[in-house]
Amino acid sequence: MKRLAFIPILMLSACAATPFDIKRDELAGARQAIQAAKAAGAERCAPKLLAEAEAALYHAAHELDETGQHPDETASLIAAAASKGMQARQIAIRHCQPKARKKPEIISLSGVRFATNSAELTVDSLAVLDKAVETLKKRADIRVEVAAHTDSRGNDAYNLALSKRRAASVYRYLVEHGIDAKRLNAHGYGESRPVADNGTADGRARNRRVELRILE
Amino acid sequence: MRLLILFLPLLAYSLPAEAGMLTGIDERQAYLEAPLQNKKDYHACLARELAMIASLEKGQHDTEVARRFMDMAEQHAGKAGGRP
Numbered sequence: 001m002k003r004l005a006f007i008p009i010l011m012l013s014a015c016a017a018t019p020f021d022i023k024r025d026e027l028a029g030a031r032q033a034i035q036a037a038k039a040a041g042a043e044r045c046a047p048k049l050l051a052e053a054e055a056a057l058y059h060a061a062h063e064l065d066e067t068g069q070h071p072d073e074t075a076s077l078i079a080a081a082a083s084k085g086m087q088a089r090q091i092a093i094r095h096c097q098p099k100a101r102k103k104p105e106i107i108s109l110s111g112v113r114f115a116t117n118s119a120e121l122t123v124d125s126l127a128v129l130d131k132a133v134e135t136l137k138k139r140a141d142i143r144v145e146v147a148a149h150t151d152s153r154g155n156d157a158y159n160l161a162l163s164k165r166r167a168a169s170v171y172r173y174l175v176e177h178g179i180d181a182k183r184l185n186a187h188g189y190g191e192s193r194p195v196a197d198n199g200t201a202d203g204r205a206r207n208r209r210v211e212l213r214i215l216e
Numbered sequence: 217m218r219l220l221i222l223f224l225p226l227l228a229y230s231l232p233a234e235a236g237m238l239t240g241i242d243e244r245q246a247y248l249e250a251p252l253q254n255k256k257d258y259h260a261c262l263a264r265e266l267a268m269i270a271s272l273e274k275g276q277h278d279t280e281v282a283r284r285f286m287d288m289a290e291q292h293a294g295k296a297g298g299r300p
Contacts, residue, residue, distance in 0.1 A: 019284045047258035055265030058288070062273075062281055 020061035027064070030057050030078050033085030042088035045096035053084035107135060107144070107212040112170065119165035121173065129170065132212060133177045143183045144212040146171045151204035152191040164188030170210050185215075241274040241282045248290055251298040259296035263289045 022031060034053050042050040060077035063070055111128040114120060121129070136144065148167035150159040167186035175181045197203035245267045252260045266289035274282035 019288055043258040047256060048261045051258055051261030051265050054262055055269060058266070058285070059269050062285075 022061045030081035037089035040092035041096035042092040046088040046091040049088040056081035105214040119169040143215040146186040151207040152198040160190030259292040263292035
């Protein structure tokens with residue numbers, strides 16, 4: 001009777017065994033291909049191919065358990081797992097990766113200056129803006145944002161308002177010289193987007209700027 | 217009575233979870249695949265692939281291996297929102 005007690009215990013332990021040993025050396029290549037595919041996002045972007053690769057991996061692991069019984073089938077399963085894993089990775093890389101945001105093209109209007117604390121364009125600025133008008137007439141298919149920036153001296157609200165007035169001033173000049181207003185918009189960024197160190201005179205001069213940001 | 221108590225856990229363990237009395241591979245495959253029909257996510261695809269292998273192994277009279285593949289298939293079906 002006591003011996004009978006061991007029967008269910010033995011049977012239960014057999015049931016609880018791990019399914020298949022996919023950590024075998026023979027499966028290293030296929031395993032890595034599948035891991036790389038998962039890392040590239042294949043679960044989301046190539047689910048069927050990845051599932052086929054993984055199922056083939058488990059199937060190959062089982063065939064390897066049956067030592068030498070179906071060598072051709074085993075080799076074919078390993079190859080399928082690796083190949084489908086690699087394909088899934090390629091698809092994931094092509095379609096799943098977040099696309100790098102294209103940096104907007106900027107036409108610098110270096111040389112455009114304003115009187116201190118004013119949105120009035122200096123005389124020297126006009127030649128630069130005339131060139132910008134020419135460029136915009138040549139590239140009639142683009143829309144641009146007139147973006148004006150200040151350095152960090154003064155308070156934020158004041159700098160923001162000043163940059164808006166300066167952007168509007170350039171916008172007006174471009175429209176008055178034949179650029180369709182529908183192709184333009186004006187935006188003042190204040191001191192929020194410095195390109196140089198505001199701690200130096202040179203840096204502040206570089207931060208006080210007007211640019212044309214191409215929108216499309 | 218003692219025998220009954222000894223074999224009770226084995227009986228409970230051997231039944232597929234929430235599968236009622238379905239113990240045949242083909243029955244389990246059909247039960248698993250129906251709710252996965254329109255699902256194309258990774259776990260649904262893997263569940264179908266594993267169930268297919270289970271069926272293949274059953275065809276080769278390797279019922280123990282078939283059962284193991286089907287167990288895995290049911291786990292992934294559960295993750296896909298189908299029947300575990």
